Amino acid sequence: METLGLLGDGMLIALQPINLLLIVIGVTVGLFIGAMPGLGSVNGVAILLPITFLVPPTGAIIFLAAIYYGAMYGGAISSITLGIPGASTAVATTFDGRPLAMQGRASLALVTAAIASFIGGTVANIIFTGFAPLLAGVALSFGPPEIFALMLLAFATFVGLGSDDIPKTIFSICFGLVLGAIGFDQISGAPRLVLFDITGFLQGIGFLVLAIGVYGLGEMIWTIEQTRGDVENTTPRMTAKGMAQDTAESLRRGWRGTTIGSLIGFFVGILPAAGATPASLMSYGVTKMISRRPQDFGRGSVDGVAAPEAANNSASTGSMLPMLTLGIPGSPTTAILLGGMVIWGLTPGPRLFVDQTEFVWGLIGSFYISNVAALIINLAFIPVFIWMLRMPFTILAPVIFVLSIIGGYAATRDMFDIWMILIFGIGAFVLRRMDYPLAPAVLAIVLGPIAEPTLRQSLLLSGGDPMIFLNRPIAAPITIIAISLILLPLVKVFRKKKPA
Amino acid sequence: MSFTKRAVLKLSCAALVAFSPLPALAQDWEPRRPIDFVIMAGPGGGADQIARFIQSVAERYDLTSRPLVPNNQGGGSGAEALLHLNNANDPDHTILVTLNSFFTTPLRQANLGIDIQTFTPVAMMGVDPFVLWVHRDSGITNFDQWLETVRGMNGDYVMGGTGSGQEDSIVIAFLSNAYDLDITYIPYDGGGAVARDLAGQQIMATVNNPAEAKGFYEAGDVVPLLAFSDERLPAFPDIPTIRELGHDFSYANQRAVVGAPGMSDEAAAYYQAVFTQVYESPEWQGYLESESLSPLWMSPEEQRAYWDTQVANHRDLLASLGQ
Amino acid sequence: MRYGEILTAGVLALFSIYLMWKSTELPIGFIEGRGPGGGAWPFWLSAIMLLSCIMVMVRWWRGTSPAAQSDEPFLDGYGWRTLALVGGGLLGFVALIDILSMYGAIAVFLIYYLRFLGRHSWALTLVFAVVAPIALFFFFEGAMRITMPSGWSFTDPVFDILYDIIY
Numbered sequence: 009m010e011t012l013g014l015l016g017d018g019m020l021i022a023l024q025p026i027n028l029l030l031i032v033i034g035v036t037v038g039l040f041i042g043a044m045p046g047l048g049s050v051n052g053v054a055i056l057l058p059i060t061f062l063v064p065p066t067g068a069i070i071f072l073a074a075i076y077y078g079a080m081y082g083g084a085i086s087s088i089t090l091g092i093p094g095a096s097t098a099v100a101t102t103f104d105g106r107p108l109a110m111q112g113r114a115s116l117a118l119v120t121a122a123i124a125s126f127i128g129g130t131v132a133n134i135i136f137t138g139f140a141p142l143l144a145g146v147a148l149s150f151g152p153p154e155i156f157a158l159m160l161l162a163f164a165t166f167v168g169l170g171s172d173d174i175p176k177t178i179f180s181i182c183f184g185l186v187l188g189a190i191g192f193d194q195i196s197g198a199p200r201l202v203l204f205d206i207t208g209f210l211q212g213i214g215f216l217v218l219a220i221g222v223y224g225l226g227e228m229i230w231t232i233e234q235t236r237g238d239v240e241n242t243t244p245r246m247t248a249k250g251m252a253q254d255t256a257e258s259l260r261r262g263w264r265g266t267t268i269g270s271l272i273g274f275f276v277g278i279l280p281a282a283g284a285t286p287a288s289l290m291s292y293g294v295t296k297m298i299s300r301r302p303q304d305f306g307r308g309s310v311d312g313v314a315a316p317e318a319a320n321n322s323a324s325t326g327s328m329l330p331m332l333t334l335g336i337p338g339s340p341t342t343a344i345l346l347g348g349m350v351i352w353g354l355t356p357g358p359r360l361f362v363d364q365t366e367f368v369w370g371l372i373g374s375f376y377i378s379n380v381a382a383l384i385i386n387l388a389f390i391p392v393f394i395w396m397l398r399m400p401f402t403i404l405a406p407v408i409f410v411l412s413i414i415g416g417y418a419a420t421r422d423m424f425d426i427w428m429i430l431i432f433g434i435g436a437f438v439l440r441r442m443d444y445p446l447a448p449a450v451l452a453i454v455l456g457p458i459a460e461p462t463l464r465q466s467l468l469l470s471g472g473d474p475m476i477f478l479n480r481p482i483a484a485p486i487t488i489i490a491i492s493l494i495l496l497p498l499v500k501v502f503r504k505k506k507p508a
Numbered sequence: 509m510s511f512t513k514r515a516v517l518k519l520s521c522a523a524l525v526a527f528s529p530l531p532a533l534a535q536d537w538e539p540r541r542p543i544d545f546v547i548m549a550g551p552g553g554g555a556d557q558i559a560r561f562i563q564s565v566a567e568r569y570d571l572t573s574r575p576l577v578p579n580n581q582g583g584g585s586g587a588e589a590l591l592h593l594n595n596a597n598d599p600d601h602t603i604l605v606t607l608n609s610f611f612t613t614p615l616r617q618a619n620l621g622i623d624i625q626t627f628t629p630v631a632m633m634g635v636d637p638f639v640l641w642v643h644r645d646s647g648i649t650n651f652d653q654w655l656e657t658v659r660g661m662n663g664d665y666v667m668g669g670t671g672s673g674q675e676d677s678i679v680i681a682f683l684s685n686a687y688d689l690d691i692t693y694i695p696y697d698g699g700g701a702v703a704r705d706l707a708g709q710q711i712m713a714t715v716n717n718p719a720e721a722k723g724f725y726e727a728g729d730v731v732p733l734l735a736f737s738d739e740r741l742p743a744f745p746d747i748p749t750i751r752e753l754g755h756d757f758s759y760a761n762q763r764a765v766v767g768a769p770g771m772s773d774e775a776a777a778y779y780q781a782v783f784t785q786v787y788e789s790p791e792w793q794g795y796l797e798s799e800s801l802s803p804l805w806m807s808p809e810e811q812r813a814y815w816d817t818q819v820a821n822h823r824d825l826l827a828s829l830g831q
Numbered sequence: 832m833r834y835g836e837i838l839t840a841g842v843l844a845l846f847s848i849y850l851m852w853k854s855t856e857l858p859i860g861f862i863e864g865r866g867p868g869g870g871a872w873p874f875w876l877s878a879i880m881l882l883s884c885i886m887v888m889v890r891w892w893r894g895t896s897p898a899a900q901s902d903e904p905f906l907d908g909y910g911w912r913t914l915a916l917v918g919g920g921l922l923g924f925v926a927l928i929d930i931l932s933m934y935g936a937i938a939v940f941l942i943y944y945l946r947f948l949g950r951h952s953w954a955l956t957l958v959f960a961v962v963a964p965i966a967l968f969f970f971f972e973g974a975m976r977i978t979m980p981s982g983w984s985f986t987d988p989v990f991d992i993l994y995d996i997i998y
Contacts, residue, residue: 054551
């Protein structure tokens with residue numbers, strides 16, 4: 009009851025005209041920043057951090073959280089309309105969002121993404137409000153072995169996502185993992201895999217460089233080549249009636265993914281270092297596993313759009329939990345928000361919930377309001393994106409190329425990365441032509457740099473004994489589930505082979 | 509496409525109007541481009557927080573005619589940031605917020621071809637001391653008890669810190685050498701993760717900066733045992749320093765601003781004036797106090813001399829620790 | 832048969848061997864009491880990459896994969912031309928960034944693509960080539976405060992004016 013009272017007060021704070029205005033501006037700005045390939049919530053929050061000096065801390069954090077929310081909604085837009093995941097959290101959205109758009113059903117995909125995001129965010133908010141202090145301990149109980157087990161589980165859930173060509177899929181996964189190892193070895197501090205001794209490789213290869221190269225350039229050139237430059241424009245004009253039908257359809261066909269995404273997203277989101285990307289992948293994988301129509305996944309399944317989108321929004325709320333209850337960042341964006349609190353003169357940490365009631369509950373209240381605002385604003389802008397998709401392909405293609413290059417530069421501000429994007433783009437075109445699936449590589453480059461250090465930290469903890477993954481109460485069940493999931497398809501393959 | 513851009517522009521321009529900085533300093537040289545404000549750490553770490561705090565003070569007082577644009581280049585223990593400055597094609601608009609990796613990385617990676625004396629000194633904003641922390645539940649309340657515990661564990665005592673060869677590992681390696689301890693060291697990618705895993709008791713002790721452990725300290729989760737500063741820290745007056753225990757050693761992370769190699773004297777003078785103002789602002793002085801940083805103001809010439817002594821010190825330290 | 836298949840697999844196999852060799856700069860074995868060395872992760876993964884490539888080659892040899900049975904060439908004339916025109920255009924675009932600045936390169940690329948590949952009218956081409964860089968400038972530099980490469984010094988006067996406008 010007391011919680012509800014605090015929440016009510018918090019909502020009233022969020023509904024004050026100035027804060028409401030900040031929410032609306034923040035969500036809109038975030039939406040566009042998220043929709044721009046290369047820019048994500050980190051950029052938006054980091055850049056607008058100093059601006060927040062103009063308003064009191066509560067307004068400032070509400071504004072930044074609104075940007076964070078908006079960017080999570082926006083990530084789906086570039087995944088669906090441009091086919092480029094603008095942030096690692098939106099990779100899984102391309103799997104089915106892009107095929108839907110190619111079938112002329114971009115509006116269905118966009119509406120599904122918006123609604124799933126809204127439900128994911130709201131479910132997370134409710135769990136957050138009810139159980140935040142209780143769940144705080146869970147975040148702390150995840151050390152390196154638990155996080156590694158979780159990464160293993162994330163790999164396990166997308167093991168079946170590759171093409172039927174098993175050697176090529178395995179190649180792609182390993183290639184992504186090796187790319188992620190380029191740069192410095194975190195454990196020994198030594199430079200590693202500085203290819204051809206070019207110093208540019210010291211900084212490593214980021215997810216965005218590979219993703220923009222593969223999707224922004226490689227996939228685009230492939231499409232131009234396949235369609236002989238004559239892409240049929242099937243995207244219908246947007247109408248109010250069409251939107252209402254899409255809403256109904258997205259709920260009917262996407263409820264399963266939305267539910268799974270909302271729950272998995274929140275619980276993975278609250279874990280340190282994991283964040284929204286593994287959450288969205290796992291939700292996609294799990295939804296596919298329990299779906300009645302798994303064969304639709306990757307070919308335009310509504311569930312396949314709903315699950316990752318519900319998950320990444322739910323996870324972004326989840327990652328606020330360790331930030332507010334413990335002062336621990338759950339994602340790079342919340343890390344910057346924590347920095348903001350220091351600038352505003354607050355001390356992030358376990359005392360924040362007790363000492364800064366108005367700040368904390370004002371923020372929590374604003375999550376609910378931001379979510380509603382983001383849904384409305386996102387739906388209102390969908391016709392604009394649809395209009396964009398209706399442009400002739402010979403205009404859309406160069407625009408995507410330009411956005412890829414400029415967005416790729418914006419992410420790291422390094423020309424080396426632009427050259428790498430170009431190399432990956434041409435390479436991806438060739439490999440795509442040769443039927444090498446590339447999505448596994450793009451996912452592996454995100455998970456690899458989390459998995460390898462945690463694996464080695466765990467083994468340092470145990471003195472080299474791999475049993476550490478099986479004799480800790482939280483790591484053990486996760487590891488066992490992950491390993492069985494990985495072995496399951498292999499068993500099936502051998503079963504199939506025997507009779508033949 | 510252009511419609512959507514315009515919508516963003518309108519909003520962002522509205523936000524910018526309120527802030528367009530006015531030239532605050534009457535000087536001969538003024539930046540004509542946004543200033544590339546390179547941060548030697550990824551977004552969110554302790555160093556990043558300080559850099560953004562400095563930036564926010566400069567914004568608040570409109571100290572620069574062009575904005576400071578934060579640019580996180582955290583890769584390779586600072587190697588990425590140093591290379592970025594070394595190759596800057598516009599050195600008058602490129603400055604860097606440094607940590608001690610400024611000294612250690614060129615020493616450990618001689619093949620990068622970086623000579624820090626070519627960089628331009630701008631301002632020494634303060635130094636961040638190191639403190640030894642344990643979790644409350646360990647029951648350890650003083651350093652002697654801690655030594656006893658570590659010795660009793662025969663190498664199973666686990667400490668965490670930032671990457672090998674970086675600041676935390678130097679302090680911990682010094683401790684193990686000085687007291688002949690056998691400690692298992694787990695490298696993490698940032699001070700925040702280290703503080704978190706101490707609070708969650710994944711590791712048993714750390715040498716975090718006070719700022720990184722502050723939240724958990726105030727909540728009573730972690731206990732300070734020993735400071736690696738020259739004098740006792742005002743925030744922890746009861747905690748002895750390692751000097752008091754008879755070791756001629758102190759270690760702190762520098763929080764300094766330097767300019768790219770080849771920066772013109774006029775530009776250097778401009779930035780020195782700007783960051784002197786930041787340093788003297790009540791916000792920065794308040795930050796130094798609340799986050800337990802020690803002031804260590806120096807003129808540009810003194811900074812160069814300081815770099816020389818620090819490089820020599822680190823060379824000895826790294827050599828004696830076998831790194 | 833598609834020689835592209837075996838050629839690609841061969842090149843990737845060589846690349847995997849290079850990665851394995853490069854990984855050996857750091858210890859690749861299991862260090863007693865400390866777990867795997869710094870090179871182990873990339874080394875063994877590159878080894879799996881090499882194995883996958885060998886499997887692809889074996890299947891090509893035995894003709895058991897669809898790619899091995901296909902008669903389709905890697906790229907036909909149209910495909911090669913597309914790759915050269917689009918890929919070459921992108922290469923030129925990136926190469927021009929350091930000379931003409933990001934925005935200048937965007938304008939040139941858009942003119943090239945819209946007018947010469949897309950065969951759109953000059954009017955439409957020029958509208959895009961002028962409006963897009965300016966809009967992007969105000970978005971990235973004005974709103975997002977991300978500085979793009981500014982090219983050789985002859986572009987400076989233009990940027991000085993633009994920066995005077997936004998700051």
